[in-house]
Amino acid sequence: MPHDIDPQTRIELEAAAFRRLQKHLMEDRPDVQNIDLMNLAGFCRNCLSRWYQEAANERGIPMTKEEGREVFYGMPYDAWRAQNQTEASAEKQAAFEVAFKENVLKDKG
Template identity: 50%
Template sequence: MTAENCTALDELPDDVAAAAFRRLVRHLQHRHDAQNIELMGLAGFCRNCLADWIRDAGFEGDKAAAREVIHGMPMEEWKATRQKPATDAQIAAMEASVAKNRVD
């Protein structure tokens, strides 16, 4: 990402950014077929990362509360009703993808 792209992103009005974030979260809540392990393998982040990021941004709830906001249900319910076991290939793809993440 270039410095120019970062400036444009930083200048995005907060209400627009918030609306886009909420749309992303609702999309992920609807598309529970997109498993977290697959998101991690492709993009290097998942729903749990989003929960961590809202905490980093100032959300006052604990990790479980943040995950409930993002998943739309308690984590235990998500795991029981939505999460499938990860394959060795998915784990390997996740590890390779996460290795590409940069620290901002």
Template identity: 50%
Template sequence: MTEPNDKLDTLDDAQAAAAFRRLVRHLRNRHDAQNIDLMGLAGFCRNCLADWIRDAGYEGDKAAARELIHGMPAGEWKDKFQAEATPEQMARMEESLKLNGGTH
């Protein structure tokens, strides 16, 4: 969601791209930061980032976008690093998503 006159829009695309790549690489190294916890706290996760790059024009399909973000096929990442979500995590995620204003 873009606010009118948002100074973020003045950020050079190269700088924004570098920051985005740094965020993705950071998440690739922080497997302890589970997607469900990211969703519960911030209302987005690695899979959302994959969706967002597709929304921005990335021509790959959903699987390719997720592989790009995860650094490996999403199924492999899930098998290696994703823990089963607890009911508490699911509830926290649901509450967090309500704060997204209908978008994520």
């Protein structure tokens, strides 16, 4: 690792990068649709909230999918979705099915 960064500082830097990504997706670019993120990058805000929830569960912290989403989104997911998401075209939905299988379902396999 560059500059002999100690483990605690590495954790803090990673946490800061995660918070910046979260802010970017939630505040700076809420216009970017989850389906577009998934289709282009293989992950979306929901994946990030699931990874957060899974990390909590792995550490013995009970957290449901909806609770993880509320932590990540800063509000109930349905409220955020109603405020920011638009209807996806059939083409985007078909691409999403492929991206979901290739990225999310393989994580569970």
